[in-house]
Amino acid sequence: MTILVFGKTGQVARELARFSEVKCLGREDADLTAPESCSSAIHAHLPTAVINAAAYTAVDNAEEEEALATLINADAPAVMARACAALDIPFVQISTDYVFDGSGTTPWQPDHATGPLGAYGRSKLKGEENVHLAAGKHAILRTSWVVSAHGNNFVKTMLRLGADRDTLNVVADQIGGPTMARDIAAACVKIAQDLRGDPEKSGIYHFSGAPDCSWADFARAIFDQSGLSCAVNDIPSSDYPTPAARPFNSRMDCTSTAATFGIDRPDWNSSLTEILAELGALK
Structure with missing residues (x-):
């Protein structure tokens, strides 16, 4: 099995x-701002499945660059999905909790009504719709609060700030499930493999770490496992305004993912330990 990853x-x-x-294909191989290059790449490689792990993820910048975000997050996946449908191969699209409005406290199920709060969420939701319209073997995997030892993410930010400060104000009224990128990757590969043999599994699924927590609680866990003595002060989102609104409720109901693919919610405490060990930051 050969899986092509954007x-x-x-x-x-x-x-x-x-x-x-x-x-894996980088921008030099297929530029998502030129969507037809994605179709050309798929037809050139003739893989057995495709996973789209590329996206415009600058949530705040998207408020001023919605056209660009939509081109990358909606138009490019549409072209990928159509190419996969034409070749009868599975397509896995990674999406986000930002397609919801973040209201209430009930975990979001895949069939719940969407209502993105900003441009980024709108662009990702349009991408979901375009993938579905392609009518091929597909899975849309919505996830949340992605962290790893790579790139820019909450864990690395907390380690950097916590090393220099005695106290840190962290938002406590946004609730979700931190999710390790390695767990998302493994889930995507398993889903792609299963879709090859059973296209009836096509649909929208949720995947996030457990248990649900606030950003403030997650920060405390990071400091505890890393041995940093930085104290966390809980603050409301209103004390930390951003250009794009963040959903308060990012709880994800992952029941159907477990039932269909045998993929359970990973324990983010264990995943955090792995990340900190990889970064050499575990106490």
Whole structure:
């Protein structure tokens, strides 16, 4: 099995590159701002499955660059999905909790009504719709709070700030499941493999780490496992305004993912230990 992955330097793409059956494409191989290049790449490589791990993820910048975000997050996946449908191969699209409005406290199920709060969420939701319209073997995997030892993410930011400060203010009214990029990568590969033999599994699925927590609680766990003595002060989101609104409720119901693919929610505490060990930051 040969899996073609769009993305090379992102958190999930770097974890997918660890799999022997994966071939990762960077921007020099297929530019998502020129979507037809993605179709050309798929037809040139003729893989047995495709995973799109590339995206415009600058949530705040998307408020001023929605057209660019939509080109990368919606138009490019549409072309990929159509090429995969034409070749009758599975396509896995990584999506996000930002397609929801973040209201309430109930975990979001895949069939719940969407309502993105900003441009990034709108672009990702349009991508989901385009993948579905291609009508091929596909899975849309919504995830949240992605962390790893690579790139820019919450764990690395907390380690950097916590090393220099005695106290840190961290948002406590946004709740979700931190998810290790390596776990997302493994889930994507398993889903792609299963879709080859059973296209009836096509659909939307959720995948996030457990248990759900606040950003403030996650920060405390990072400091505890790394041995940093930085104290965390809980603050509301209103004390840390950003150009793009963040969802308060990012709890994800992952029941159907476990039932369909046998993929359970990973324990983020264990995943955090792996990340800190890889970074040489574990106490």
